[in-house]
Amino acid sequence: MRICWRMAAALLIGGAAMPAAHADGLAAGDYRIGFVTENTGPIAFAGLSYYHGAQLAAEEITASGRLGAGVKLTLADKESGSDPARAIQDMHQFIADRSILATSCCILSAVAGSLKPIVLGAGMPLVIFGATAPGLPKPPVVYSMTILPGPKDVATAQHAVEVMHPKTAAYFVSADNDAFKARMAAGQHAVEAAGVKTVGVVSVLSSDTDFTAPATQAIGYAPDMILVYTTQTPAEGIIAALRARGYAKTIVGNDVLSPATVFKKMGATVADVPFPISFSAALAATPEAKAFVAAYTKKFDAPPDIYSAQGYQVVQFIAQGLHVLSGKPTRESLGAALAQIKSVEPNVYGGEPMVDGQAETKDTVIVAWTKDGAIAPWPSGK
Amino acid sequence: MTMRTESRTLLELDAVRKSFGGVAAVASLSLGVPAGSVMGLMGPNGAGKTTVINLVTGMFPLDAGCIRLAGDDIQGLPAHRIAARGIVRTYQNVRLFSGMTALEQVLAGCFLRRGTSLFASFLGTPAARAAQARATEHARHLLARVGLAHRADVLAETLSYGEQRRIEIARALGAAPRLLLLDEPTAGMNAQESAAIGRLVHELRDAGLTVLMVEHNVRLVTEFCDHAAVMSFGRLLVAGTPAECIAHPDVQTAYFGHSADAERIRALR
C-alpha cells in the first residue's frame, strides 16, 4: 500500500514537472539502462537479437543528440543465462547502482515473475522485451514491449482457412508452454468457428528434439491443414519432419518462423508456410523501419528479426520518456513519464500504441518464406 | 600355561556351512569356544578361518547350520545386533576409520556403551554430556591399556602398522564384548610387540573375556592359547589343547605337506 502511495505521489510530481521539461532539457551526462541479457543459455538465439536491437537504439539516440547536447544513453548489461536467481542478483546490482535510471529484461515469464516484485518494491522502471505472461505490465514501473502474438494467430488461422478451404485440421502445441497453449486454443476456436473439424492435437515439449514420431502421429490423422503453435526449434523440426514424411498440404506456422536464421537453417522446407509478422526486415515500409534495417544490417552483418525490433523499441521507449524530462531525472520521474506515453515514437512497426503499459501493433501481415529465402505476402500472387 | 576348567561353552558352531560361488569356504563345521578361555584357530591359507569370523559376526548369512552364543541362536541377526549381544572383532587387514584420531576410533568403539540416547546426545542434556565424558574417559583408558595413551590425538592412519593393530583392539574392547574375535592380531609385528599382545590377551581372559583368535604362527598359539582348533579346506581337522593339535598327523600334513616332509622339518629344528 505504501508503495502505491509513493507511486501516486511520484506520478503527480512527474506530471507537474513535465511542462518545464521541454524548456530546460536533460542535463548533459551518461544515462544508463540496466539490461539483463540472455545471451547464453537455452534461448540465447533470441536473447542476442533483443540485445543487439537495444544496443543499436542506444547508439543511435546518443549519436543523434535527440535527448540534448552531451546526453549519452548507454546500456549496462549483465548476463542471466535465463536463470531467475542470476537475474535477481543482476537486478539488485542495477538497483544499487545510482547511475542506472531504468532496466530491461526477460524472455522467460519465470524470470519476469521473479523480477517484477523487486522492481515494484524499488520503484525501478522495468521494460520487458520478450516475456508474454498475461498481467506483467504495471505502470508506472513495469512496461512490456513484447508484441503479443495471440490476435495475430487468430487472424492468420482465419485467413488460411479462407484461402485453402480445408475440411479438417490438426494442431501441434508446446504442452509445457502456457502462452502457446492459449494461442492454440484461440486459433483452434477460430478455425472451428469457420466450420473446420479438428481431427487431432499433437503435443510436444519445448525441450524435445525428435519430431519424426509426432509428425507421423499428425499425418495419421489425415488432416487437410496442420497448424503449429510451438516455440522456434520444435516448429522448425515439426515442419521439416512433416515435409520429409511427405505431407504436402497446408501447414500454418507462427511468428517464431520469421527470423532469417530459420530460412538459413531449413531452406525451401519452410517455404509457403504462412505466419503472421509484426516486423520483417524484408517488408519494412516506413522510413523508420528502413533506417533501422539498414543500420542494423550494417552493424551486425545480418538483418534484424522480430526480437531485434522489440529490443530496439525498448530503448526508444525509455528515450521517449527521458525526452520530456529535464535536469536530473529520477527513476520515479522517468516511470511517471513513461506512463504518459500513448504511442511509442519512433517505432519500426508503422504505429505502436501503448495500452496499460503494454505495447501493441495494429496490423497483422500474413507472410511466408519463398523458395529463395525472401519473405513475401501469403498466399503469393494475391 | 595353566589349563582352566570350563563349565560352559560360550560360542557354539553347529554344522555350519558357507559356499561362495560353488566353492565351500566352510563345510559343515562344528566347534565350541569355552567361556573365559583363549582359543586359537589355526589352518593354512584359504582354510576358511576368516570366513568363520565373518559368519559369527553376521557379515555373511549362513548356508546351513546354527551359531549359538551362550545358548541363544544368533544366526540371521544383522551384524550390529550380534555386536550388541557381545561379539566384537578385529580385522586381518587393519580397518580403521579414515580421518579419525586414535581416540575417536576407540570412542566410536564405545558406541554400544554410550549410556545415552542419540537424541539426548544431540541436545547435549547434562546427563548426555556426563555420559559422553565418561565414554571419552573410558576410551582414553583403553588406549592406555594398549600402550597408546600418548597417541590419543594423532590421526590413526599416520601411525605404524603395529600401533594401528593395537588401536583396533582397543576399539573392539570399547564395545565391552563377551567374546572377542581377533583375526591374526600379531601379523606384521615383531616378537616384542607380539608378546605384548599375548600378555594383553591373557589379561583380558583373566578379567572374564573369551577370546577366539585366528593365528598362523604355531609358536604363538602354543604360547597364548588355552585351546586350539585346526581347519583345512573349510573343515575342522582337530580341536584340543594346542599341543594336541600340533602333534596331530593331519595337522602336520595340512601345514607342512606330507608327514614325511614334516618329519624332516622337525628333524631340522
Place this chain on the structure above:
Amino acid sequence: MDWLSDTWAAYQSTLGFAAVNAVLALSTYAVLSAGVLSFASVSYAAFGGFLGAQVMLHAGIGPLLALPAAILAGGVLSFLVALIFLRLEGHWMALASLALVLITRVVVLNAPALTGGVNGLSIPVELPIGVLILLLLLLMLIFQRLAVSWYGIAARAVREDPAVAASLGMSPRRVQMIAFLISGAVGGAGGVLLAVMLQFLSPDTYFVNIAFTMIASVVLGGSYHWAGAVAGAAVFTALPVIAQAVVPAMQDVANGVALLLIMIFLPRGLIDPRAWRRRRAARRRNA
C-alpha cells in the same frame, strides 16, 4: 557511507542466495556425511517449496510460519524415499536419486493445483536477508551439535566403513535413515527459502541445475565437515558474480575453469579436517 549501503544493496541478494544454497547444500551433506550420495534433496526442496508457498498464499502467513510445514513435508518425503532407496547399493542409489530429480519436474508439471503447473507460482512474500542469515546460523549450530554427538560419530563410522561400523554395534540402515530424515527436513526448509528468495517458482526451479549446485557446493567446500557445505555454497554462488565482473565475455567458461582448478588442486574440498590433522601430525614429527 553511500558506498557501503550501495554495495550492501547490490550484493545482498547474492548473500541471500549463498545462504539458501548453503541450506540446500547442507541437505545434501546430511546424507553424504552418512555415506550416501543422493540428489533427492531437490525433491524435498520442491515439495517443501511448493507446499510452503501454497501455505503462505492461502493462509496468508509469513515464511517463518510456513517453514515448519515445509520441514515436515520434506521430512515425510525423505522417509518414503529412504524406505525405497536404502535397499539399493551405493552407485545405484546415486543413479536412482537422479532419476527422482527428473521425475520431480514431471510431477511438478502435472500437479498444477499445488505448483501452478507450467505457469509457475508467484509468491509475493519477502524475508529480510538478516533473518535468513540467522536461520542459517541456527542450522549451522544444529549441524555442529550433530557432528559432536553420538549420531555424528556413528555417521562418520558408517560413511568410512559400514561393515566395520555394524560390527561395532551401529546399524548403518538406522544411521542412514536418520541422515535421510535430516536431509529431508533441511531440504524442505531450503526449498521454501529458495521460493521466498525467487518470489516465483517454475517447473524448472527445482531441477538438475540445483542438484548440481548442491553437490558441487558440498564437494567444493569439502564433504567431510558441515562447514564445507556452507563455504562451498558461498564460493559457488560468488563465482558467477565474480566471473561476470572480471571477464564478462567468457563468464561461464571462467566459472567452469575456476571450479575445475579448485577441485584438481583441492580434491577433498576447501575445508578438509583430515588434511589439517595430517599437517599437524607432520609438524609435530618435525618439531
Place this chain on the structure above:
Amino acid sequence: MELFAEQVLNGCALGALYALFAIGFGLVFATLGILNAAHGTYASWAAIAALAATERLGLPFPLAVLAGVVAGGLLALFVDQVAFQPLRARGAGMLAALITSIAFWIILDSLAGFATGQQSLSFPQGSYPARMYHLGTMPLPAMQLLTIAAMLVATFGIHLLVRRSRFGAAMRAVGWNGAAAALGGVNPRMVVLATAFLAGATSGLAGVLAGISTQNVSFSLGEGLLLKGFAAVVVGGYDDVRGAAIAGVALGIAEVITAQYLSTSLRDGITYALLLGFLLVRPRGLFGRAGFVRA
C-alpha cells in the same frame, strides 16, 4: 496397424540414439567409475565438428561422420586427462570427478554456444542420405535405417571387444580393481585412455546422427541425450553393453508409443517412473549379476 508399425520404427530410431549415447556413458561409469556430467557435451561437439567438416571442408557424408566421431573421442580423451587424471593420480574418489565433470560441462556447453552463435544449426540438405524407402506403403527413411544399423554394429562390436578380446579383459580388470589390473601386467593408463576415447567416440556418433536426423546442431543437443542416455544406463545396467542398447531402444519405443496413444505431458513421467520402478525391481540392470559385497 501401419501407423503402429511406423511409430515403432520411429521409436527404434530414436531409441538407437539413446542406446549409442548410453553405451559410451556406461563404459566410463563401469570402467573408470565416473559419473560424467560432461558426457553430453561430447555429443554436441561431435555434431558441431561433423557439421564443420561438411560445411567448411566439404567432406562427403561418411568422412564427416568419421570426423565427428573422432572429435568426440579426442574431446573425451582431453577431458579425461585434464579433469580426471589428476584426481586419479591423487586417489581422490568419484565425487571430486563428478564436480570436475560438471566444470567441463559448463565450459564446453558455453563454448559450444559460442561456436554455433547460440543458434540451432542443421546439416545442409543433400549432405546426408535423405532418401525415403518404402515397405508397401510404409515409409522407411534412410537416416532411420542408418541410425539403427549404426547402433547394432556399435553394440555388437563393443560387446565383442569387451567380452572377447584381451583389451576387453583388461578393461574389465581395471573396472574391477585398478591396482590388481596393474599387477596382472595390464597397463591401466592405456586402458583408461582407450576407454575414454571409445566412450567419447560412441557418444559422438550418437551426437552426429542425432544432429542430422533432428536437424538440431546446438549445445542443447547433448543435454537431451544425457538425460535419456542416463535413463537407458540405469535400466540396462552400466556394466553390459547389450543391456544399455536394449534399454535405450525400449525407452525410445516407450516414449513414442506413450506420446501416440496416451499423452505427451505424461511421456517423460511414464519413462522415468518405469526407470525408477525398474531400479527397485532389478537394481542391477538387465544383464547385471549380483554385485560383489565387500565384507
